[in-house]
Amino acid sequence: MGFLPVLMLILWIRLPMMAQPVSQRLCSAGLGAAIEAIIDRPSLARAHWGILVQTLAAAPSARRTLYARSAQQYFIPASTAKLLTTAAALQTLGPQFRIRTSVYRMDLADQVILRVVGRGDPSLSRKDLQELAHQVQQQGIRQVDRLLADDRYFRGDPIHPNWEWEDIQSGYGAPVNSLILNQNAIGLELFPQAVGQPLQVKWEDAEAAIGWTIENTSITVGPSEPEFVEVGRDVRRPILRVRGQLRVGSAPDSAAVAVLDPAEVFLKQFQKALVAQQIQVRQASLDRTVEPGKQQEVGAIESPPLMALIQEINQTSNNLYAEAILRTLGTVDNPEDSSLSIGLQRMKTTLTRLGVNPSGYDLADGSGLSRHSLASPEALVQTLQAMASVSAYRASLPTTATAGSLQRRFEDLPVQTIVQAKPGTMTGVVALAGYLSNPDFQPLAFSLIVNQSPLPVRELRQAIDDLVKVMARLQSC
Template sequence: MTFNTPDCPPVGNRFGQEQCPGSFQRWLKKYRFGLLALLLFTSMGLYPVSVKAEGICPDQLGEAIAPIVHDPQFRRAHWGILVQTLEPHLSPTTLYAYDAEQYFTPASNVKLLTTAAVLTRLEPQFQILTSVYHLTTQSGQQVLRIVGRGDPSLTEIELRQLVQQIAAQGISRIDLLLLDNQYFQGDPINSTWEWEDIQAGYGAAATSLMLNQNAIGLTLVPQALGEPLQVIWDQPTVGQSWQIANRTRTVRVDEAEALQVGRSFDQPILQIDGQLRVGSASEPVTISIPQPVPYFAEQFQRVLEEEGIRVIQVEMATGALPTDSTEVAAIASPLLAELLIETNQQSNNLYAEALLRILGKTQPVSGRS
């Protein structure tokens, strides 16, 4: 989308100096994403609309926005619009306001602001590093410490690559494995989530050490008439640690289908209720891991042992990383630009929460993320 900047009358101190179109052109470049996102995406999820961005002056914003706000297809929508300048070292100037002080439930539209802030503060080439350090000990024990920095993209594939780097160092035994989950501070579960949210995969906790998005998938498969649905885990080894109360059944083709899947708050106990029709398609389900850091520890130790590295003891790390530690392995996330695609196009809550906390960690307020 391109903007054609017209010849506008001077706007005085609105942009800090009397320049137009130059100043407004810079403003358009700076704000065309935010302006269009906030004007259009907030209410356009339910209504497709075609908008052509023409060149306008600041004083013409109201005239340009009004036809969109008052379009009949948005008669059930609620709008709140505030357009301000963000010139460095200057107080913001309001260019347009429409019910700007009304309260709204923004939902996933907030991801647009979150990712814009992250992209502004961090470089598109920014990557999240998960590192393993060798700690020097007087006893001569082999002590390794894995430090998580909130990479939401880490899967077993990357975890195995990390372990293979450790093995390449000639390490075949770890006397003490320390898990450092201290990068993010505060509650890993968003306080605004409801109980049904945090059970689902989309509501997984954001921890410093994450694996497979702190969630596990399963598939419910109809069987013969009257029989319970079959539960197939995406990761059978992980599924073995879960208890399942399967209260489902396979019903006739003329009966209604309904499913309800829930889990215990802090234990791997799964309750499945409902029914699917005989011969109907399977139903994929994703649930959040109730204890994601112990889950990470179990999977990390399993992969280590599969690669021939014996682990004697596992503990949680406390305190700062010793300055004489040596990095022996590291795995980097995809570039920030790629993480943002997953965040926005797939509306990935965990990615957005992790990036927000990373932003807080790199731009700290009172030392908290």
């Protein structure tokens, strides 16, 4: 036997052991076996899987379930819960809805009183405060006897009652109140120094960092050492705690911490903005008791439209935005309940009207950061089916068609195959839910969730990606 036949025989023997290419097409009858070949791998066998794959159709009777495993069972959905929050918000508020922050003038007993009223705009920045102060200055106001900040639009505790401690310290778990500024967080970067030296802490906003004390027990290590960084803060005082290690010469590590009292921070920054406009402020305080009498709006700024806010929620998985939008749903006149609980109730009412089974999910928050939030693959797919024709919703999802997180995950998919989906990740949880379109098969709505696994996130995510690549092989046959 010559060299070439031997080589061909070796290749023929080895080929079945290789990963199947995406281009190898699959009939729908074989989808179940292909999925189970992945989720029943020995390393994944003890994990808890929830999967539902359906053909996409406007009428429920026209939808075909191609594969289901524990599709009606509860799972921790992580950030795929945002699919429910944003669907309810779009249906209730509309894509052009904006959140307005107002400054009112009240004249009482020969005093000029300014009252800034927040309504939970998560996008508000220091530049916006400067614009508000400029509008006040344009009204001819040069002196303010009392500056009041009204933070009462959202009712209830700004800190979620069942978020975990390490989450509420971090920027991604910042408190949710009515007067939000710079996402209620302070960003920082950690730079390695010489070996043996602590990491240098550099605040993104030096002014916002005034008053903070840094307890830095971090260290710069040699090029072969492992890297890890933990950043936290004291629960009551502005103390930043940094521990861990980075290799000498490595790139800086980014982090963010939640501010302690966001309403106070907002008030101080707005007072500074007024002073910069040559407006004297004699007294500034939070408005906890004053009931507004006759007042005139002398300044206002609006958020981007809701369709832009939900794009931030779904594409960057912004927790603060999701929680603010949920509480916006809960701002009805009911002083007995928190905006969070009413928002969750209104979400359930809205999604039920869309055809989502109300017993298919039980959320504790709008972002999925809470491990008390539960959802079934069925509820997620029902939401995706109901919202498939809503362009603002579809456009908010990460996609393989544009640069972003999904494109990097599915670079080997054919260019004609498009995945629009929301990922979700936390320790022991990886999820992906959305739409898949390829030219050889009907569009799909799917939900893939894995819970209760000790494997590293990267391994669980790879298994989820392998499932998507299996679905991308479907063809009509």
